Amino acid sequence: MRIISIGEILWDVIGEEEHLGGAPLNFAAHAKKLGHDVFFISAVGYDERGDRALEAMAQMGLSTRFVRRVEEYATGVVTVTLDGEGQPRFVIHRPAAYDFPQLDPTDLEDLLSPPPDWIYFGTLLQMSPQARELTSRLITSKCGARHFYDVNLRSACYEPALVRNLISQATVVKLNDREVPVVDQMLGRSHRTLEHFCRDYAKCLGWEAASVTRGSGGCVLLIGNVFVEATGFKVKVADTIGAGDAFAAAFVHGLGSGWPAKKVADFANRVGALVASRPGALPHWTLDELAGLGD
Numbered sequence: 001m002r003i004i005s006i007g008e009i010l011w012d013v014i015g016e017e018e019h020l021g022g023a024p025l026n027f028a029a030h031a032k033k034l035g036h037d038v039f040f041i042s043a044v045g046y047d048e049r050g051d052r053a054l055e056a057m058a059q060m061g062l063s064t065r066f067v068r069r070v071e072e073y074a075t076g077v078v079t080v081t082l083d084g085e086g087q088p089r090f091v092i093h094r095p096a097a098y099d100f101p102q103l104d105p106t107d108l109e110d111l112l113s114p115p116p117d118w119i120y121f122g123t124l125l126q127m128s129p130q131a132r133e134l135t136s137r138l139i140t141s142k143c144g145a146r147h148f149y150d151v152n153l154r155s156a157c158y159e160p161a162l163v164r165n166l167i168s169q170a171t172v173v174k175l176n177d178r179e180v181p182v183v184d185q186m187l188g189r190s191h192r193t194l195e196h197f198c199r200d201y202a203k204c205l206g207w208e209a210a211s212v213t214r215g216s217g218g219c220v221l222l223i224g225n226v227f228v229e230a231t232g233f234k235v236k237v238a239d240t241i242g243a244g245d246a247f248a249a250a251f252v253h254g255l256g257s258g259w260p261a262k263k264v265a266d267f268a269n270r271v272g273a274l275v276a277s278r279p280g281a282l283p284h285w286t287l288d289e290l291a292g293l294g295d
Contacts, residue, residue, distance in 0.1 A: 001117040001256045003031050004145070006041040006135055007125045008098040009067065010076030011049055012088075012241055012281065018049075019241070019280035020056050022076065022098065023122050023152050026245035026281045029060050030271065033285075034253045039111055041134070043068040045097040049075035060282075066107060070097040080241065088241050090154055092124070099128035108137070115143040118252055122152045126162055139169055146208065150248050151175035153182060160186040172209045172255065173201070174248050180212060198222040211251055211268070213244055218269050221251075223261040230265035233293045235277040242281025247272035 007024025028040040040062055044050030046069055053075060054064045076096035080088045103111070119138050125131045139147050149170035151163065163186055167173060175183065180197055184190055191197040198210040202222060209223045218232035250271035254264030270290040275283060 001036045001252075002114065003028070003036050003038045003118045003120065003252070004041065004111055004116045004138065005031070005038060005120040006101065006131070006138065007120075007122050008076055008096070009040075009042040009044055009053055010078055010096065010098060011053070012078050012080045014080045014082065014239075014241075017279075019282070020053055021078070021242060021281040023150060023242075023245045024120060024125070025057075026242040027120055027150070027249050028062060029282050030246045030249035030275075031252060032061055034249060036253070036256075038062060039066060039116075041066045041101050041103065041111075043070045043097045043099075043101045045069070045073055045075040046071055047075055049077070050097065066101075066103065066111070068097075068100070068102050070100050073097045073100065082239055088239060092154060092157055095128075098125065098131075100130050101125075101134055102130070103134060111138075112141055112143045116145045117256060118148055119145045120148045120150065120248075120252070121166070122150045123163060123166065124152065124154055124157045126166060127157055127159070132162075146171045148172045148174070148248070148252060150245070151179050151183065152244070153179050167201075168205055170205075171207060172252075173207055174211045174213070174244075174251060176213045176215070176244065177217075194220045195222075195227050198227065209255055211247075211265075213247055213272070215240070219247070219265055221261050221265045221268075223255065223264065226261040228261045228265050230262065230269055232269050233273040235273045235293070237276050238279045240276045243272045243276040245281065246275040 005024045005028040008022035009025045010022045012019045012021040028038045032038045076098045079091040211221045213219045218230045247268045250268040
């Protein structure tokens with residue numbers, strides 16, 4: 001499939017270690033590993049971290065053509081602390097270079113021809129007016145792509161009106177179980193179960209599919225009218241940074257392949273669990289390793 005991902009590129013700083021990350025970049029890298037043509041839109045500074053980010057992208061086989069270099073701002077950084085279960089807490093330092101992506105008319109034309117199958121976006125980047133305008137140009141281009149919205153709420157990095165707007169423009173939505181009541185509150189609704197949540201919003205907002213991740217508990221997933229609950233895989237968690245982004249890439253892979261809901265959920269759970277078992281958002285993993293989970 002042909003996939004466009006727009007969003008932040010940054011370094012997760014965990015103690016003395018730095019890991020390349022940013023949810024949209026993580027998603028792009030895992031989608032590339034799954035065999036898709038991925039085009040990533042972002043920006044980095046003219047600094048050493050920016051150099052390393054572009055080098056790492058090239059090593060992963062991701063094109064850097066649509067990653068702008070910005071003189072006025074540094075490459076993005078997030079300070080991460082982990083709790084006893086490997087769950088991260090983020091301190092996001094902004095403004096950062098990724099807040100200022102830019103495409104010229106030729107770039108935009110090339111991205112949309114041939115038409116992409118998917119356009120992926122999250123919430124954090126959309127707090128930047130320049131980035132929001134560029135994302136809007138992509139998702140209103142009538143290119144026929146499905147719009148994948150990874151809600152991915154970060155403290156002080158979202159506004160209810162923004163989330164309401166983004167969620168109404170999505171055709172497929174992913175979020176976690178902690179975000180469900182927050183979204184309900186922002187949209188002025190209330191749901192007793194995750195199934196009710198997915199079905200109600202799919203009906204009123206026209207979603208084709210939705211998924212709610214539940215950490216080690218697996219996920220629930222709605223595709224069309226089919227709802228499934230899938231248990232997670234037990235792994236020794238190194239950290240959960242990027243596990244949801246890997247899940248999202250696997251979710252898109254399964255949807256685009258036309259798999260039944262149960263198979264999509266199982267595959268996405270496997271990819272997310274494997275990434276959680278290794279440090280950082282972009283560890284090395286193979287398809288062969290997925291098959292061994294749960295044995």
